[in-house]
Amino acid sequence: MNRKRILVAPLDWGLGHATRCIPLIRELQKQNAEVIIGSNGKPLKILQQEFPEMESCIINGYGITYRRSGSFALAIIPQIPKLINSGFAEHKKLKQLVKDLKLNGVISDNRFGLFNNDVPCVFMTHQVGIIMPPVFKWAEKFIYKLNYRIMNKYDFCWVPDYEGTENLSGILSHKYLMPLQTTFIGPLSRFKKLEELEMKNDLLVILSGPEPQRTVLEEKLLHQLRDINLQTLIVRGTPGNETELKTPSHIKSVSHLNADELNRAMIQSKYVVSRSGYSTIMDLAATGKKAVLIPTPGQTEQEYLGEYFDKKNIFYSASQTSFTLEKALGKIENYTGLQLKESNNILGLTVKKFLDKC
Structure with missing residues (x-):
């Protein structure tokens, strides 16, 4: 049986989107999927270093610039046209990638243009609700509705957190109504506890x-x-x-x-x-x-x-x-620190359901 070819594409804002894709990629490999990495800049470098034998492709980032001081959200607002254009560009690129790379499915970590009608697509995010600075608090519901519309273009929405009150993301993932196709897959960490290591x-x-x-x-x-x-x-x-x-x-x-x-x-x-x-x-x-x-x-x-x-x-x-x-x-x-709860293999079961659709 042919292995399912799955594109995993993290957003390029910081390194966190790439690093949390590491346990996801490992689970896909465990279930015999053939993973292709799609990103750019530092996130692409990190995943290429982690999986040196893995096929990869460049998907341009959003080209957002940051201030040395002041609100990140306020810095983003004048760059919204650039964000929209980047979303359209990556959506167009994906159409070509599906054909050229013979993709069977796509997992987008917060890249909002990577949906496609020909293959099942996942949108992974922990930010269903975007927190705005005080001067733009009035816009939060509008931003949520926009985000909700984006998520609804995907076949699946995955949230790397626990469902219910004992969670890690607070109002970011638990304040607003979620799309029907949402699954809380549990926290995604590339790390585990290692016993008997000396303190250095x-x-x-x-x-x-x-x-x-x-x-x-x-x-x-x-x-x-x-x-x-x-x-x-x-x-x-x-x-x-x-x-x-x-x-x-x-x-x-x-x-x-x-x-x-x-x-x-x-x-x-x-x-x-x-x-x-x-x-x-x-x-x-x-x-x-x-x-x-x-x-x-x-x-x-x-x-x-x-x-x-x-x-x-x-x-x-x-x-x-x-x-x-x-x-x-x-x-x-x-301060107490945190301990992960038992996940009952929610990630494995969710990935299997996705691969069965591919």
């Missing part, structure tokens, strides 16, 4: 997200870390860039680690310092690590998740502007 680091710093904010946080943390004698590993989130940081002997840096290497590094570190992106939250829950969360300034989703988990006394969170490492380390032991 006091701190693991995981940098990620768009420039220039990635560099701004890197510089701020380096400045503070130089004066605190803690054994620290910094994962810079710059795959393909081997430029070395000049650091004191108690600080080591690497441009990128693959999933297994980062899994081990996380287990072998007492605490984690990272952004509060949703994929990072899922990885922290999978390893049970205590963490300090620093939301990307102006990204309302990350600001919400940081506040959400801080109020629940799960993860300490502080803004990039007010953050001090000394204060964070003084408080982190008062």
Whole structure:
């Protein structure tokens, strides 16, 4: 029997969409699907490094630019025409890819133009409701309705979270009505708990997200870390860039680690310092690590998740502007961290249902 050829295409905003596709790709392989990776830039590099033998193709990103300060949402608004054009362009490209690559199905992680009438298509997202800054709160329902219409163009909608009140995404996935074809597939993490590994680091710093904010946080943390004698590993989130940081002997840096290497590094570190992106939250829950969360300034989703988990006394969170490492380390032991619940193989069953339709 011919193997089903499935395109997996993560959005190129940060690295989280790509990293959470890793366990999904592994499950597809487990069920004998032939996966083709479709993305661009750093997300494509990460998945190519993780699956070096896997077929891949370039699907252009949305070309969104970011500010050094101010609201992410406000920065996006004038770029909406660019977003719309990118959606139309990738929709047109997919029509050709289906023919050229002989695709049997498509899984889009938050790329809203990758639906097609000839093959079953999945839209995967944890943001059914988009949180707008205060000045645009009035637009949230309109944005939700637009998002709902996009999701309804797909045969399946997958949410990487738990259904019900005990969930990780809060109002992002649980405030509004979902399309009928929605399945909560459980959190997606490339990590797992590893037993009997010796502790190597006091701190693991995981940098990620768009420039220039990635560099701004890197510089701020380096400045503070130089004066605190803690054994620290910094994962810079710059795959393909081997430029070395000049650091004191108690600080080591690497441009990128693959999933297994980062899994081990996380287990072998007492605490984690990272952004509060949703994929990072899922990885922290999978390893049970205590963490300090620093939301990307102006990204309302990350600001919400940081506040959400801080109020629940799960993860300490502080803004990039007010953050001090000394204060964070003084408080982190008062927070519980997260533990994943048993999933009952929801992901495996959902993938099987999808492949049966392909």
